[in-house]
Structure formats: structure tokens, C-alpha cells
Amino acid sequence: MTQHSSRRFRQRILAVASLTALLAACGRGDDQPSPEPARKAAEKPAAAAKAPAKADDPDSGLATAVATGKTSAGVDLKYDVAAKPEPGQDFQIELVFLPRVAADALEVEVTPIPGIAIVSGATARFENVAAGERYAAPLVARAEGQGLYYLGVVARMATKVQTEARTFSVPVVVGTVAASQKPAPAPAQDASGQAIESLPAEESDRESR
Numbered sequence: 001m002t003q004h005s006s007r008r009f010r011q012r013i014l015a016v017a018s019l020t021a022l023l024a025a026c027g028r029g030d031d032q033p034s035p036e037p038a039r040k041a042a043e044k045p046a047a048a049a050k051a052p053a054k055a056d057d058p059d060s061g062l063a064t065a066v067a068t069g070k071t072s073a074g075v076d077l078k079y080d081v082a083a084k085p086e087p088g089q090d091f092q093i094e095l096v097f098l099p100r101v102a103a104d105a106l107e108v109e110v111t112p113i114p115g116i117a118i119v120s121g122a123t124a125r126f127e128n129v130a131a132g133e134r135y136a137a138p139l140v141a142r143a144e145g146q147g148l149y150y151l152g153v154v155a156r157m158a159t160k161v162q163t164e165a166r167t168f169s170v171p172v173v174v175g176t177v178a179a180s181q182k183p184a185p186a187p188a189q190d191a192s193g194q195a196i197e198s199l200p201a202e203e204s205d206r207e208s209r
Contacts, residue, residue, distance in 0.1 A: 059096055059134065065153065065168035073157040073164035074101040074131075085174040087145045090119055093170070095137045095153065103129040103157040108137050111152040116143045116172065118151075129157070146175025 062078035076098040085091040097106060108124040121139025129135070143149060151170040156163050 059098075062094070062096060065170050068152075068167050068169050071166060073155060073166040075099045075106065075155045075157055075166055077153060077155065077168045077170075079170050081172060085141075085143060085172060087143055087175050090140050090142050092138055092140050093151070093172070095139065095170075097126075097135045097137065097155055099129050099131055099133065099135070099157065101157065102131050103159050105129065105158045106135060107156040107158060109154045109156075110139055111154070112141065113150055113152075115145065115147065116141055116149040116151070116174075141172070143172070143174040146177060148173055148177055 059078050062080045065077040065079055067077075078096045078098065080094045080096075082092040082094065095108070095110075097108065099106060104127070106126040106129045108126075110118055110122050112118055119140040119142055121137060124137040126135045141151070149172045151172060153168040153170055154165055155168070156165045
């Protein structure tokens, strides 16, 4: 083979090798995953973050009323004072009853102590009461002067067989009072739900029907 032929042969080999390498590079480019799935995967966490969260407990900000006397009816009470009460001014108290058992009716009666009057909402009645539901009974009160007052609340759960009652004590601070007069934290309750240390209020009773 002449020197010229040998040079041309080497040039052909280099050209074939270059073409092979180019085709291999193109093949690897075709095998690369499309960026579209990766982009969609990246979007998934953002979509999950937009999912609505569970609704908060509407009664989480309410205080739990202290049950007084002997526990009977299967109902609990939470309350909230809408604004800081001032002497001689009407203020609203939200009472929320939480039955633990079903009943034909839930009857509510609020009794104040001297010095505070119930303007409206002293009584309420709910029919076809279901366990686990909430029953709101707002009332409006007015105090003559500043101080610590207590409202006695009686909740009666009535069925065709009998009527069971449970009483609660709801403290209300009107105006500015000394720290020693402010309501103490709710006392612990025993297994039956009766307060170990209770505030003064009428005792529960059971009325045959």
C-alpha cells in the first residue's frame, strides 16, 4: 500500500469513528427523561399545601362551666362573655350546651344572684336533642355595680320516661375587681363528673315525668 493510500484509509477510519460517537451521543440524548414528569412531581407538594385543613373546634375558646351539686343529666356547658362587662351596661353571655346523650328536649333556665339581672334569654328550649351536637343559648345580663357575680344555670334533659337535671355555675366579672375576687380555675371532677370543689349554686334534682 502506498503512503497516499494509507493516509486516505486512516482518514476514513477517523470519519467512521466520529460518526459513531455522534450517533451514540444522540442516542443518549433520546434516552434522557423528559423534564415534564419532574416538573409535575415538583408541583405536587404545592398542590398538597393548598388542601383545606380541618375546621377548628368552634368551642375551643370557650370556658368550661363548673357542674355543682350531684351530677345527673348527661350534658356539659361551655360559656363565653362577649366583652368586658361594665356596671349598668348590658352585656352578652354565650352559653353552649353539649349533650352526651339524646333527649326529647333540652330545657335551660338561668338564675342570677342579687346585683345582676337577666335582660333576655333567661330560658331556652331545644327539641329532639342529639348527642354530640351543640346548642347555643345566648343571654343578655346587666349588673348594678362592679364585682364578681355568679349565674346559676339549670339544664334539664327530658325524655318520655323522666327528666334529669344538671346545674352549673358561671362566674361573671363586672368592672375592676381585686385579684382575690376573680374566679378561681375550674376544680377537678371525679369519674362521675361531679366537681371535687364546687362553687355555690342550687343542687341538681331529678323530676319524674
